[in-house]
Ligand code: AMP
């Protein structure tokens with residue numbers, strides 16, 4: 001897959017519109033187009049990584065940035081006291097529909113565990 005074929009690469013490059021709520025050198029966060037909770041934000045690396053299965057040693061700083069951005073956004077969205085979830089789906093059984101690594105930041109309602 002090339003960047004031009006990947007919708008999340010295109011959002012990261014600002015070629016495709018999205019409701020972006022955070023951007024840094026390597027990470028972009030935007031509101032999910034089909035929210036499953038009052039707060040539902042996707043955090044992605046700007047560079048194309050297909051899924052968490054493709055994380056390598058060199059991605060350590062990127063992941064630290066991404067998780068710190070999630071915590072910052074949880075506070076900015078007002079869910080830091082009630083709680084929030086950060087989850088990534090890998091492959092078909094998990095329901096991964098976009099083959100560009102993304103973490104769902106969910107909050108603003110009580111969530112069950114384990115997911116269905
Ligand atoms: P997953 O099922 O884990 O691959 O999650 C993909 C998520 O991306 C879903 O929650 C979709 O609603 C969301 N999504 C897909 N395309 C877009 C888009 N262009 N802008 C915002 N969210 C999107």
Ligand code: ZN
Nearest residue numbers: 006009048100
């Ligand atoms: Zn991509």
